[in-house]
Amino acid sequence: MDAARLENLKTWQDRYVEHRKYAGSSLLINRGGNEAYFYATGYRTIEEDLPFTRETVARIYSMSKPVTSLALMILVERGLLHLDAPVSDFIPEFSSMRCLVDGATDVEQTESCRPPTLHELLTHTSGLSYPFNPGILPEEMSKTELMFKPDQGLLATKVTELAQLPLAFHPGTHWEYSVGIDVIGRVIEVVTGGSLSTFLKQQIFDPLGMNSTGFQTIKSTGNLLASLYSPLSGDAMALNDAKQGGERLRLIDSYDNTPFDRTKMQSGGGGLLSTIDDYMRFAEMIRLRGKVGNEYIIGPQTIDFMRQNHLRGxxxxxxxxxxxxxxxxxxxxxxxxxxxxxxxxxxxxxxxxDFSWGGMASTFFWVDPVLDLNVVFFTQLAPSSSYPSRAELKALVHGAVTV
Incomplete structure (x- = not known):
């Protein structure tokens, strides 16, 4: 990577802070398993002038999804389940499913349908949704705050509540971003007989040395947890009611008064906290096709399978x-x-x-098999659609690759 061109990344990160788009950020790039770039700028908490550093702990939200998906595939490798199994095999509340009829204008306009499979839950083709999506089902989810937030009770209880609603469409017919991976987290609990956090720790975090990753802050976190900001007024997660204007960096979750201090919900779809080095360890494992040191936490062929396109187009x-x-x-x-x-x-x-995903607080990662490249970007601004930072970042990184 060209050193002079990498300086463009620093300029870009600094500019986002200077223009009060992000309070702070960190960016880590590995090439061929070696660190090629790291830079942190700005603040993790503006109100106390606490700098954004390498040790900063961030809400990674939907970057939890690749972790939970990997956990399920570990169980698939052990022959404990298969991807075409209906979710009702593990969570009976999904046995008698209904979905909205085409053109429905009311949540009561439904017809019988089959339960989604584990594969459809993993690929967002299940018919489930998110409250911040447009449509009838999201509106109904919004009424009861079906978001799997850290302080919303137990995972099993919330999944049971979700199963009472109809699906937005017949499983397998459309793609709609959803809480499906939260349901997958509950499946993992049912199959293993323990908590999702225990399985992730034993099978992924401990082997990878991801010691700062979990669903809840720990004593050592202290003020290292970044505060969360938003350029929107009102609820930054309620995108259908989003209101522009006002303070660009409005504090919406402070490190010293956060629901992550009292987590009960173990959300496999969006509940993890992590550091940039921890998440790079996860990305590096993907690059190495499941290998950690001299061992594999999951088989190379399974990683290859996960990184293929599972949609029909x-x-x-x-x-x-x-x-x-x-x-x-x-x-x-x-x-x-x-x-x-x-x-x-x-x-x-x-x-x-290349394989990628991001989180609602504007975090992002990708693994590029052609360039042998891993990139992890951390900041804390919700929603992630506020600025085109991901497209800009990819252009900057690719512009710095000269060999």
Whole structure:
């Protein structure tokens, strides 16, 4: 990577802070397993002038999804379940499912449908949704705050509540970003007989040395947890009611008064906290196809399987109505992340087969098999659609690769 061109990344990070778009950020790039770039700038908590550093702990939100997806595939490798199994085999509340009829204008306009499979939950083709998406089901989810927040009780209870609602469509027919991976987290609990956090710690975090990653702050976190900001007024997660204007960096979750201090909900879809080095260890494991040191936490063929496109075309071809700031044309979806099928159609520099996902607080990562490159970006601004930082970042990184 060209050293002079890497300086453009620093300028870009600093500019976001200077213009009060982000309070602070950190960026880590590995090439061929070696660190090629690290830079942190700005503040993790503006109000106390606490700097954004390498040790900063961030809410990674949906970057939890690749971790939970990997955990399920560990169970698949052990022969404890298969991906075509209906979720009702593990969570009986999903046995008698109904979905909205085409053109429905009311949540009561439904018809009988089959339960989604584990594969459909993993690939966001299950018919589930998120409250911040447009549509009838999201509106109904919003009424009861079906968001799997850290202080919303136990995972089993929330999944049971979710199962009482109809699906937005017949499973397998469309792509819509959803809480499906939270349901997968509950499946993991049912199959293993323990908590999701215990399984993740034993099977992924401990082997990888991800000692600062989990669902709840620990004593050593202290003020290292970054505060969360938003340029929106009102609830930054309620995108259908988002209001622009006012303070660009409005504090919405402070490190010293956060629900992550009292977590009960173990949300496999969006509940993890992590550091940039911890998450790079996860990305590096993906690059090495499951290898950690001289051992494998999951088989190479399984990682390859996860990084393939599991849709019948690109995401755009499956008629998504959901929120997403990432490209949908030329982009497929694997198990836990998006997969570039045609870089030109995404309108963003990238390599064929690169695997990525981000979180609602504007964090982002990708693993590029062509350039042998891992990139992890941390900041704390919600929602992640506020600025086109992911496309800009990919262009800057690709611009710095000269060999």
């Amino acid at each position: 690109d995401i755009a071809s499956m008629g998504p109505q959901s929120f997403a700031e990432q490209p949908m044309n030329g982009m497929g979806f694997g198990l836990g992340g998006a997969v570039v099928l045609n870089p030109a159609l995404t309108r963003c520099p990238g390599s064929l087969g």
